[in-house]
Amino acid sequence: MCGIGGIVGPGIEGRRQRVAAMMGLLAHRGPDDAGLWEEGEVCLGHQRLAIIDLSPGGHQPMQEGAHVLVYNGEIYNYRELRRELTELGATWRSHSDTEVILKGYRAWGEGLLDKVRGMFALALWDQERRRLWCARDPFGKKPFYYAREGGRLVFASEIEAVVAGLGGRPRLNPEDLAHYLWKGYFPPGRTAYEGIFTLEAGRVLEFTPLKGRLSLRPFSREVFDLGQEGRVSREEA
Template sequence: MCGIFGVFGKTGANELLKISQILKHRGPDDEGFCTLPELKHFSGPDTIKELALPSINGNFEGAFGYRRLSIIDLSQKGHQPMERDGYAVVFNGEIYNFMDVRADLEKLGDSFSSTGDTEVLLRAYIKWGERCVDHFNGMWSFAIWDPKRRIIFASRDRFGVKPFIYFHDGKYFAFASEQKALINFSRVPKEPVIEDAKRYLVWGMQNFSEDGMFRGIKRLLPSHNLIFNIDTGEMKTYEYWKIEPNIERAFYDERMAKKYFEKFRELFTDAVRLRLISDVKVGTALSGGVDSSSVVYTVNELMKKQKIASIGDVQYTFSAVYGNYRADESKWIDIVAKDTHVKSLKVVPSYEDLAEKIETLAYIHDEPFDSTSTYAQYCVMNLVKNNGVTVT
């Protein structure tokens, strides 16, 4: 998890530094800034010192900012905003098939100076433009400064795993990973949408539409790209991908069922394998249900075939359990753990702790949530962090 933000339409060092600090919890490992449209790179208090960048100060027409959680290519070569050939990018997420995309680009004549996926993403855009997303298997939100078209091009992954929140008023454009960061840009309204608040408080309904919780703030929807022209102030979004369901009626066929099963297992195994590519330790969240248990077993099978550096000698699993409460799934967690010989780590969420942490949880989550399962996940992620694991 990283934090990205940017603006075009007048900003300054103090504003950018404040927003960067708000997003620090998303990326404590590094910090960076660059100006737009003329690219000049600056540091903040948390920037890697070896980069020897000048401290950010003054006012700018536009800028990108970044908070890094290092996962792939832990060196300073992974610093963002990253610039190549006059293009610049801020990127939150992971391109799981980046090594395959990199190989394709190298065949077309591109060369690389880093080993991570950020440079691959940027080179892919330089080569293929907006259709670069067709080549990606991953989760992402990113913004790219394109100096030839004088646009900011942004994209969100197919299922909206990574957030991209923005504001546009006809000339001014700003974006961030979180609403609480975005509303700290000077020209972004800080007026909550009362209708949404009422709907949530009365009916418990959440807002999954394009509109955010504050007036004028919007979410870039899953499977959508965004283009902002800095000269005209015009902005557009469009859908680049959608599922085409098979709605044909058919009778059950045992032979075809086996074929579909094998295809699913092949895709599922490959998806798990790709997510284990990391330069930091990876663990598995295990609820005891079918999905997470399948992930644990698949990781276990992959470990039998080859050494997985991000896992190590033993797979770590992380679970929320509830003692004698009827929803407790410890029985199934223990069966999986015993069968796969993982190191099973558990946490017991409590209502006393929830009462103490509720304001922190609300601040981190950024929007109303409709279930205390959010708190259970918060407890599991704290357990992950406290055991030296970065990715689950």
């Protein structure tokens, strides 16, 4: 379990301090390491619980070229993907699945999501396209909350961290709260607060701060058809 978060978009003072406060609220999710990355209108944060690669090589936010990644989860077939990427010419500085995701995106773009098997919530800043690209696994095992504030996007692994990023607590949403009290769950994508949403399972979120444009869409995946690629070796099991 790790914690991710960030603020993307113009017109805010103390952006780094806000993201640091968000990460402080997520410290219980990742006590092994913490990191912040800032450039222009973007600040990303990560709280790390080291599982696969315990070395400093798995530090996040992780950057390669124009791409910066924060990620929470575990990719079960990362060894297979690592071998495939190595055959494509990739070289490695760590043994982490984080680096596999980062290099996989650089090699395959969004097609990466059709290859990975595991649980994940991630956000990747593309410096060339000036775009934030986020995704959540098909079963929604890892949380991802977000909100709009003016022309900015605030996101995090927990609602309270999003609230801290907004700088003020939004109003409760009585209709969605009533739905929760009646049925035991919130409507898809909704939360107890007005303006704070959860990225639904198997969805991609893209945010372009220059245009203030946010888009949501499902990514294609036959989640129940594991086939040969979905099988793991005795060593991996």
